[in-house]
Amino acid sequence: MIKKILIANRGEIACRVIKTAKMMGISTVAVYSEADANALHVKQADEAVCIGPASSKDSYLRGDLILQKAKELNVDAIHPGYGFLSENAKFAEACALQGIIFIGPTIEAIKAMGSKSAAKQIMQKAGVPLVPGYHGDDQNPDLIKKSANEMGYPVLLKATAGGGGKGMRQVWSEAEFNDALAAAKREAMSSFSDDKMLVEKYLTEPRHVEIQVFCDNHENGVYLFERDCSIQRRHQKVIEEAPAPNMSDELRTHMGEAALKAAFAINYSGAGTVEFLLDTDGSFYFMEMNTRLQVEHPVTEMITGEDLVEWQIRVANNEKLPKTQSELKMHGHSFEARIYAEDPNNDFLPATGVLRLLKTPITNAKVRVDTGVEQGDEVSIYYDPMIAKLVVWGETREKALARLETCLQHYAIGGVTTNIDYLRRIAGSAPFKQAQLTTDFIERHNDTISTATNVDVDTYLPAIALGYLLSEQKGSEDDLRNTAWNTHDNYRSNLIHEDSIELLVNDKLHTIITSMTSPNTWVLDTISKQHIVSGSLTNDTLSFTVNGLKTKLPIMFNNAEISLFTPQGMLTAQIKAADLGEIGDDDHANSVVAPMNGTVVALLVKAGDKVVKGEQLIIVEAMKMEHSIKAPYDGTIAECFFNTGDLVSGGVPLIDITANDTE
Numbered sequence: 001m002i003k004k005i006l007i008a009n010r011g012e013i014a015c016r017v018i019k020t021a022k023m024m025g026i027s028t029v030a031v032y033s034e035a036d037a038n039a040l041h042v043k044q045a046d047e048a049v050c051i052g053p054a055s056s057k058d059s060y061l062r063g064d065l066i067l068q069k070a071k072e073l074n075v076d077a078i079h080p081g082y083g084f085l086s087e088n089a090k091f092a093e094a095c096a097l098q099g100i101i102f103i104g105p106t107i108e109a110i111k112a113m114g115s116k117s118a119a120k121q122i123m124q125k126a127g128v129p130l131v132p133g134y135h136g137d138d139q140n141p142d143l144i145k146k147s148a149n150e151m152g153y154p155v156l157l158k159a160t161a162g163g164g165g166k167g168m169r170q171v172w173s174e175a176e177f178n179d180a181l182a183a184a185k186r187e188a189m190s191s192f193s194d195d196k197m198l199v200e201k202y203l204t205e206p207r208h209v210e211i212q213v214f215c216d217n218h219e220n221g222v223y224l225f226e227r228d229c230s231i232q233r234r235h236q237k238v239i240e241e242a243p244a245p246n247m248s249d250e251l252r253t254h255m256g257e258a259a260l261k262a263a264f265a266i267n268y269s270g271a272g273t274v275e276f277l278l279d280t281d282g283s284f285y286f287m288e289m290n291t292r293l294q295v296e297h298p299v300t301e302m303i304t305g306e307d308l309v310e311w312q313i314r315v316a317n318n319e320k321l322p323k324t325q326s327e328l329k330m331h332g333h334s335f336e337a338r339i340y341a342e343d344p345n346n347d348f349l350p351a352t353g354v355l356r357l358l359k360t361p362i363t364n365a366k367v368r369v370d371t372g373v374e375q376g377d378e379v380s381i382y383y384d385p386m387i388a389k390l391v392v393w394g395e396t397r398e399k400a401l402a403r404l405e406t407c408l409q410h411y412a413i414g415g416v417t418t419n420i421d422y423l424r425r426i427a428g429s430a431p432f433k434q435a436q437l438t439t440d441f442i443e444r445h446n447d448t449i450s451t452a453t454n455v456d457v458d459t460y461l462p463a464i465a466l467g468y469l470l471s472e473q474k475g476s477e478d479d480l481r482n483t484a485w486n487t488h489d490n491y492r493s494n495l496i497h498e499d500s501i502e503l504l505v506n507d508k509l510h511t512i513i514t515s516m517t518s519p520n521t522w523v524l525d526t527i528s529k530q531h532i533v534s535g536s537l538t539n540d541t542l543s544f545t546v547n548g549l550k551t552k553l554p555i556m557f558n559n560a561e562i563s564l565f566t567p568q569g570m571l572t573a574q575i576k577a578a579d580l581g582e583i584g585d586d587d588h589a590n591s592v593v594a595p596m597n598g599t600v601v602a603l604l605v606k607a608g609d610k611v612v613k614g615e616q617l618i619i620v621e622a623m624k625m626e627h628s629i630k631a632p633y634d635g636t637i638a639e640c641f642f643n644t645g646d647l648v649s650g651g652v653p654l655i656d657i658t659a660n661d662t663e
């Protein structure tokens with residue numbers, strides 16, 4: 001009987017597991033790195049124990065240490081969450097040796113599915129359909145290339161140890177093959193310490209449809225329907241939904257049964273996901289099986305009403321599955337949007353910083369926010385930059401989607417750049433509404449979804465000016481307990497005090513003449529219009545009335561900047577343009593710079609080389625992903641400042657290029 005669980009993970013998934021454990025009356029132990037000492041999962045657990053420095057390899061990946069703590073604290077079972085040790089057969093084995101239950105499948109099943117190529121061989125034997133390709137042990141590059149040539153391009157190279165889209169490259173012609181193989185191998189080596197590759201036919205318009213399976217130790221198995229995860233960027237899921245739109249009951253049964261066949265082929269137990277590519281003609285192919293709980297499991301919970309973590313714990317307790325196939329029913333539609341600290345306007349580079357403002361939509365039975373952070377927490381460089389998962393439910397896809405859009409409008413995050421606006425643009429786009437789901441959705445509709453939404457400045461400028469006036473007033477109240485209001489005789493004598501504010505928004509300077517007419521009420525004159533505004537500031541919220549219309553919006557003050565979180569997105573104004581000069585220095589005006597902190601993994605040019613616009617110059621690895629930095633124009637390399645292996649900080653010049661004369 002499991003009475004105490006240690007969660008060998010952090011962030012939202014640790015909090016998610018703690019929630020169900022509490023509901024089941026099971027006590028919880030959190031583990032944390034030094035960087036996470038004050039993290040939400042630590043606060044929520046009954047006990048918490050430090051397992052080392054920030055870097056994952058010294059903490060969350062230290063299976064030995066985690067197990068030692070589990071022993072010391074008399075833990076019955078370890079829940080690994082996803083990522084970190086969740087698919088590590090050695091760790092599962094070590095748990096078994098210590099008599100601690102690993103909440104997951106058997107060691108053999110993890111091993112069998114741990115390599116994409118070995119998994120394919122097993123599935124082939126079991127009669128599960130596969131994408132045509134080469135997944136053999138012989139890694140001779142010429143052999144891999146030969147099978148690619150025979151299959152015909154495009155092909156997809158995949159690291160057999162891969163996950164999260166890492167170590168994966170599309171290859172569109174034989175000419176690109178060698179470079180792509182080298183890059184995929186490098187990425188695989190740095191992410192998984194294993195550069196074994198497989199190659200398969202690249203389907204150009206597939207959907208990613210995956211089946212949630214569950215098995216117990218009593219030979220029972222069910223599938224909890226499917227999730228459509230076709231909305232991906234660089235093979236990483238962005239928005240997921242359940243059920244998959246336009247899926248016939250017949251196809252659902254067919255795929256569900258194929259997934260169970262896959263699970264039974266490896267004597268599966270616990271939660272698993274069988275990922276398929278679904279082609280336009282309705283044929284589907286096994287891609288891989290994830291032997292753990294998936295990030296996107298909440299959409300399945302929303303449409304089935306089941307708690308998958310509870311199922312995991314019950315199966316680990318040797319109980320039978322809570323339901324049979326015929327007892328499982330789907331109801332309604334659910335979406336999950338992954339909110340990341342990243343910059344969609346700068347190649348989606350992971351963003352870091354303190355979450356100075358964090359307001360989520362109101363949660364209820366139809367809206368769920370799974371997160372591991374609170375306002376004031378820091379998003380650091382050490383871990384995955386996911387901030388939260390926003391999960392919604394509706395009776396139909398249309399209703400669920402409308403709810404997703406509203407909730408994204410009410411999600412306000414300040415201090416760290418996020419993808420919220422980007423998610424809104426996807427959710428609001430016509431092809432998404434029409435469920436035109438293919439894995440190349442984002443590339444295909446890039447023009448529609450990558451254009452930043454413009455917040456209507458004229459509508460919200462008066463509110464920002466009001467926010468500024470109220471904060472100034474509050475500041476002087478706090479400082480002096482003696483406000484301008486109290487000391488000025490102007491109002492009392494009916495001489496209205498006039499002032500002016502200069503706000504810089506999107507590179508445009510707006511001058512606003514302000515006159516206070518009564519406490520907390522001003523008349524604002526912009527060039528085009530006069531507004532009467534009034535309001536108050538409490539807990540990062542500006543409650544305001546502009547020309548009689550009352551609204552409440554989150555607001556954030558940061559030195560000379562004010563950000564207002566409007567339903568159209570965030571609007572930031574800088575106060576007084578005069579203070580904002582001197583941006584950067586000109587010494588390296590001809591340089592390409594490091595996009596973020598990282599390591600140089602390949603320097604492809606040297607001083608004196610002639611380069612053409614778009615040519616790869618240097619590859620920097622950051623957050624386990626390679627970022628290829630290309631020549632911004634034709635020119636000659638003047639100087640390279642770093643070598644392979646060097647650590648670089650975000651923003652430093654990497655290479656100087658002298659542009660060719662344009663004459």
Ligand code: ADP
Pocket residue numbers: 131156158162163164165166168200201202203204206208232235275277287288439
């Ligand atoms: P990872 O384990 O790294 O996430 P997967 O094998 O699950 O890698 O593939 C991730 C995504 O890559 C899929 O969801 C799909 O969009 C795309 N993909 C994988 N294999 C193919 C293929 N053969 N043809 C087209 N797209 C593919």
